[in-house]
Amino acid sequence: MKHFPAVEVIRQEMVAPDCYRLHLFAPEISASAKPGQFLHIRITPGLEPLLRRPFSVHAADRQKGEVAVLYRVVGRGTRLLAEKKKGETLDVMGPLGRGFTLPAPGQKAALVAGGIGIAPLFFLLQTLAGLKNSVHVLLGARVAKELLLIREIGAYKPSLMVATDDGSRGRRGPVTELLRELLAERKADRVYACGPTAMLKTVAALLQKHGVDGELSLEERMGCGVGACLSCVCKTSSKDGTSFAYRRVCLEGPVFPARDVIW
Numbered sequence: 087m088k089h090f091p092a093v094e095v096i097r098q099e100m101v102a103p104d105c106y107r108l109h110l111f112a113p114e115i116s117a118s119a120k121p122g123q124f125l126h127i128r129i130t131p132g133l134e135p136l137l138r139r140p141f142s143v144h145a146a147d148r149q150k151g152e153v154a155v156l157y158r159v160v161g162r163g164t165r166l167l168a169e170k171k172k173g174e175t176l177d178v179m180g181p182l183g184r185g186f187t188l189p190a191p192g193q194k195a196a197l198v199a200g201g202i203g204i205a206p207l208f209f210l211l212q213t214l215a216g217l218k219n220s221v222h223v224l225l226g227a228r229v230a231k232e233l234l235l236i237r238e239i240g241a242y243k244p245s246l247m248v249a250t251d252d253g254s255r256g257r258r259g260p261v262t263e264l265l266r267e268l269l270a271e272r273k274a275d276r277v278y279a280c281g282p283t284a285m286l287k288t289v290a291a292l293l294q295k296h297g298v299d300g301e302l303s304l305e306e307r308m309g310c311g312v313g314a315c316l317s318c319v320c321k322t323s324s325k326d327g328t329s330f331a332y333r334r335v336c337l338e339g340p341v342f343p344a345r346d347v348i349w
């Protein structure tokens with residue numbers, strides 16, 4: 087098991103209202119992490135909250151031995167995480183789970199992020215920057231101020247398109263409308279998505295309609311994070327496609343082929 091009981095906090099920054107990026111000194115994690123994998127973090131040494139919290143690896147700097155997670159404050163655990171200061175330590179397991187499959191040479195990749203869903207996709211974008219694939223990033227949020235990391239995404243020079251529910255920046259409406267157009271114009275051969283369940287469901291339906299392969303990063307409440315407690319299962323089609331099977335998001339996921347997920 088990849089367990090690091092005292093990972094040092096290097097810094098913590100607020101990137102948007104209620105959204106933070108936590109940088110950790112973790113050379114072994116940074117050396118081995120793949121986009122789509124996650125860290126299971128024990129936020130306090132005490133009993134509350136008792137369970138670890140899962141966060142996608144958001145970025146890795148192998149030269150500095152650093153990894154980052156990007157998270158939204160939604161409850162007690164994330165509120166306590168936001169209080170962590172430089173020099174404090176966290177008990178971290180990871181990198182865990184199965185990440186994204188990189189596109190084949192020449193394939194056009196599209197990364198579809200809803201809100202905090204950009205967290206793992208940013209690490210994928212970093213990784214794709216070292217390859218020769220053309221990359222589209224479709225970024226969605228409810229309102230402009232919740233669009234995360236636009237400037238940093240731009241630094242990797244993808245084709246970037248933006249959508250907001252209220253039209254305060256970019257296209258008005260769901261980010262999946264941008265994907266609908268991209269697929270109709272045959273500008274994507276492989277799609278990667280992370281975001282709210284409704285968004286992922288629409289992405290899966292669009293991929294099926296256009297016969298394009300894609301992978302989805304799923305989120306379920308987790309207990310152990312290593313396949314033992316079965317608290318994180320999701321319904322997928324069986325290997326031969328004739329029936330269904332429950333698979334563990336922590337171990338067989340969190341990234342699944344879009345065609346395998348049963349909604």
Ligand SMILES: Cc1cc2nc3c(=O)[nH]c(=O)nc-3n(C[C@H](O)[C@H](O)[C@H](O)COP(=O)(O)OP(=O)(O)OC[C@H]3O[C@@H](n4cnc5c(N)ncnc54)[C@H](O)[C@@H]3O)c2cc1C
Pocket residue numbers: 124135139140141142143155156157158159160161162163164165202205206304305306307308335340
């Ligand atoms: C593999 C994986 C990767 C994740 N990566 C990120 C990430 O990069 N950034 C990020 O901000 N969040 C991520 N999450 C979600 C994150 O783990 C939860 O937001 C966090 O555990 C909430 O802890 P809390 O104590 O603050 O909230 P709680 O007090 O436990 O819950 C607050 C609210 O959040 C909901 N919630 C809590 N956990 C989850 C979950 N796992 N899935 C869906 N809803 C949940 C609860 O139902 C409740 O409504 C990820 C989840 C998984 C499974």
Ligand code: FES
Pocket residue numbers: 307308309310311312313314315316317318319334335336337
């Ligand atoms: S969290 Fe325990 S099996 Fe996935």
